[in-house]
Amino acid sequence: MPEPLTHSPETPQTIAESGRSDDRCRDTRTRLLVAAGPVFAARGYDGATVRDICSAAGVNIASVGYHFGDKLGLYRNVIQDVRLSRAERFPAPNTDVEDPQRTLHALVKTLLARMLTAEDSEWETELLMRELQSPTPEFENIVEEFFRPLFEQLVETISLLAKTDLPEQTLQQLAFSTVGQCLYYRVGARAIGVLIPEQQRRLHYGIDSLSRHITTVMLAAIENTSSMQHYIEHADH
Amino acid sequence: MPEPLTHSPETPQTIAESGRSDDRCRDTRTRLLVAAGPVFAARGYDGATVRDICSAAGVNIASVGYHFGDKLGLYRNVIQDVRLSRAERFPAPNTDVEDPQRTLHALVKTLLARMLTAEDSEWETELLMRELQSPTPEFENIVEEFFRPLFEQLVETISLLAKTDLPEQTLQQLAFSTVGQCLYYRVGARAIGVLIPEQQRRLHYGIDSLSRHITTVMLAAIENTSSMQHYIEHADH
DNA sequence: AGCTGTTTAAAACAATCGTTTAAATTCTCG
DNA sequence: CGAGAATTTAAACGATTGTTTTAAACAGCT
Numbered sequence: 001m002p003e004p005l006t007h008s009p010e011t012p013q014t015i016a017e018s019g020r021s022d023d024r025c026r027d028t029r030t031r032l033l034v035a036a037g038p039v040f041a042a043r044g045y046d047g048a049t050v051r052d053i054c055s056a057a058g059v060n061i062a063s064v065g066y067h068f069g070d071k072l073g074l075y076r077n078v079i080q081d082v083r084l085s086r087a088e089r090f091p092a093p094n095t096d097v098e099d100p101q102r103t104l105h106a107l108v109k110t111l112l113a114r115m116l117t118a119e120d121s122e123w124e125t126e127l128l129m130r131e132l133q134s135p136t137p138e139f140e141n142i143v144e145e146f147f148r149p150l151f152e153q154l155v156e157t158i159s160l161l162a163k164t165d166l167p168e169q170t171l172q173q174l175a176f177s178t179v180g181q182c183l184y185y186r187v188g189a190r191a192i193g194v195l196i197p198e199q200q201r202r203l204h205y206g207i208d209s210l211s212r213h214i215t216t217v218m219l220a221a222i223e224n225t226s227s228m229q230h231y232i233e234h235a236d237h
Numbered sequence: 238m239p240e241p242l243t244h245s246p247e248t249p250q251t252i253a254e255s256g257r258s259d260d261r262c263r264d265t266r267t268r269l270l271v272a273a274g275p276v277f278a279a280r281g282y283d284g285a286t287v288r289d290i291c292s293a294a295g296v297n298i299a300s301v302g303y304h305f306g307d308k309l310g311l312y313r314n315v316i317q318d319v320r321l322s323r324a325e326r327f328p329a330p331n332t333d334v335e336d337p338q339r340t341l342h343a344l345v346k347t348l349l350a351r352m353l354t355a356e357d358s359e360w361e362t363e364l365l366m367r368e369l370q371s372p373t374p375e376f377e378n379i380v381e382e383f384f385r386p387l388f389e390q391l392v393e394t395i396s397l398l399a400k401t402d403l404p405e406q407t408l409q410q411l412a413f414s415t416v417g418q419c420l421y422y423r424v425g426a427r428a429i430g431v432l433i434p435e436q437q438r439r440l441h442y443g444i445d446s447l448s449r450h451i452t453t454v455m456l457a458a459i460e461n462t463s464s465m466q467h468y469i470e471h472a473d474h
Numbered sequence: 475a476g477c478t479g480t481t482t483a484a485a486a487c488a489a490t491c492g493t494t495t496a497a498a499t500t501c502t503c504g
Numbered sequence: 505c506g507a508g509a510a511t512t513t514a515a516a517c518g519a520t521t522g523t524t525t526t527a528a529a530c531a532g533c534t
Binding site: 173181196 | 283284366367369376377380384385388406407409410411413414416417419424427428431432433437440447450451454456457458460462
Binding site: 049050051061062064065070071 | 492
């Protein structure tokens with residue numbers, strides 16, 4: 001029976017608990033993890049084949065079964081690595097109760113940076129976007145661990161900015177308005193590429209310019225929401 | 238040689254040009270078109286299987302090969318039908334220069350309706366969203382015929398609402414902020430479903446409630462953008 | 475009716491998918 | 505060194521994919 005972890009794909013490997021510095025094992029394991037991310041991002045979970053991943057990693061096809069149980073196990077580990085990687089690469093700012101405006105701007109900047117940064121970590125964003133449209137069994141965990149913290153910090157910051165007490169659902173909608181604007185410059189990037197000439201795009205669609213714009217929009221909206229939400233209600237007739 | 242259009246999948250069928258009222262043929266052809274849309278939308282082009290589509294249409298597996306040449310030929314016809322269908326189902330409102338606020342609200346409502354309407358045409362939106370993430374050669378046409386008219390009308394309406402003259406790129410960014418907020422309630426719908434309990438969602442995330450919220454946000458932003466965009470510029474230090 | 479061309483039906487095609495097997499190899503450690 | 509566990513290898517499994525084939529059923533026309 002040479003199947004050490006067929007029934008426990010969660011546990012990395014048996015010898016890990018012995019504390020050994022498993023050279024060989026860790027090698028193919030990490031090579032799989034490194035190679036799998038971009039492939040999953042480029043072709044989606046279903047579209048990515050284990051053969052492509054293993055070929056890109058330069059390992060045998062059976063390795064994914066041995067080290068991760070199955071394809072989904074590999075995917076889960078990739079997602080987990082993405083979470084760790086992004087947490088330190090794009091750290092969420094601390095909430096500054098003294099200067100919530102700065103906090104909001106920092107949050108927007110973080111969101112936009114995560115969306116638009118085109119480094120070698122570009123595939124990570126693509127992977128998360130794919131989860132939004134074609135969720136895998138990992139989706140709920142991703143929302144809880146990726147989105148909820150930022151969302152709640154956003155709600156809290158907006159709450160600090162509002163002069164009057166706003167109902168919870170209004171705070172949440174304002175938070176979604178913020179996230180939505182940031183997300184659009186990724187989701188709708190291809191449409192923007194058609195609508196806006198490249199020359200203009202280069203000038204006015206950088207992270208700094210956009211974060212300033214979105215923050216301005218939201219500050220104005222927050223300030224006025226509590227006092228001027230009568231606009232539509234009576235014009236609806 | 239019983240393969241009439243293997244080399245010309247664009248042409249519907251040979252007898253069409255003879256003007257006959259091809260009952261039988263047109264029947265399975267349209268049944269395939271009607272059934273294929275939702276399947277393509279739900280599972281994506283690759284994920285959708287010819288067998289599923291034919292099973293849903295109640296026709297034989299070989300029919301798609303006969304009528305459309307191959308799977309891609311069927312997909313192209315589906316996309317084309319979507320373009321025609323949506324143009325008349327969700328007409329953009331006319332610009333009312335006397336009441337740009339009402340126009341903006343109507344535009345937001347149209348956008349949200351296209352995004353969130355859960356009729357039988359729901360799959361059309363899903364299909365367009367998939368084109369945003371994984372564009373086909375049809376994508377540019379879709380942007381030009383669907384997005385640009387609404388986008389330019391949005392820019393014009395915002396321009397009418399602004400008290401002072403705003404630079405073109407500011408108007409465009411404001412338009413994207415509007416579209417982005419609307420789009421998010423579809424793109425991020427699955428995330429919202431995790432973040433917000435269903436009970437709350439039912440109450441505050443309908444088209445009316447959201448369009449009112451987004452319009453309020455944008456009216457406040459437009460009104461203040463020209464006079465209070467100093468917020469961040471000097472706080473950046 | 476009888477023939478011809480068109481359309482559908484059921485089966486089979488080759489290719490590819492994720493996964494498994496069983497032997498070969500490498501490594502660990504007494 | 506050499507026994508035994510850990511790991512990698514090559515091959516094959518069964519299921520499913522898009523597509524094609526073969527024969528049967530249907531249409532319209534003389």
